[in-house]
Amino acid sequence: MGAKILVSACLMGHAVRYDGRAKPLAHPALDRWLAEGRLITICPEMSAGMPVPRLPAEIEPGKSAAEVLSGGARVLEINGDDVTAEFRQAAENALALALETGCAYALLIDGSPSCGSGFIYDGSFSGRRRPGEGVTAALLKAHGIQVFSDRDIDALVEVLGSTV
Template identity: 75%
Template sequence: MQDKILVSACLMGHAVRYDGRAKPLLHPAIEAWRAEGRLVTICPEMSAGMKVPRSPAEIAGAATGEEVLAGTARVVEVTGGDVTAVFLLAAENAVALAKQTGCRYALLIDGSPSCGSAFIYDGSFSGRKQAGNGVTAAALKAVGIEVFSDRDIERLIARVAHDT
């Protein structure tokens, strides 16, 4: 049986981002993996009950998803609302789905306070990026799932080919 790949729903063309849009990743590998039945799609935030559209959120204080998981950082909306609990539930849901479906890899949208893996925003809502993981990416990595950003699909392709 081939290893499955957990994929951000927005990358698959679903309009689930905070702004009500999708960010489809059009790539031949995606189509091949879809045909092989290897893709498992999730929007962690929606799985935890968040609506579309929703207020933009960032991890406060230039912290990372690991710090949110450790209880030392929060996820806040631009309006000031604390959505940490929802982001923690979203991460739990993604980990549970990945485990249930045999996902060894995850392909997640970068920049998100949930799915970012190469970069996230610094919590100032000014557009400043920083290296780091979102809450879901950090949780997936913590249980041994290899996480790749949408900008790093070529590395995922090589990794999947190596293990096939």
């Protein structure tokens, strides 16, 4: 069996996103990895007890996931409620699962304040994107797990092709 991959549950068709929907990713590699038993599925927010659906949340404007992890920034819901503790717990849960199951890679949905790895939303709840990563993606990367977004699955396929 090849390397294990932690994957966002929404990408696997589970309706776990904040809006109660899935965002399934159709790619032949996912089917192959699933058949090979290489995928470890998680929704970090649900693992931390957050409901589905839930209010949209974003990292504070101008702040980073690293600052959330160090206590210098917050994750806020659209109504202003602070859900930083939940997002930090979600990241810790995802990291624990990845380490426990031997995941060297993660395939996460981009844009999420938890799973984003290329972009996140700017904290204004206006739909504007900015470069950055979510709290879970940042924690996984800090522990040596290579993180790929759903938009970069072909890059993950290339990496795994040379390491399988």
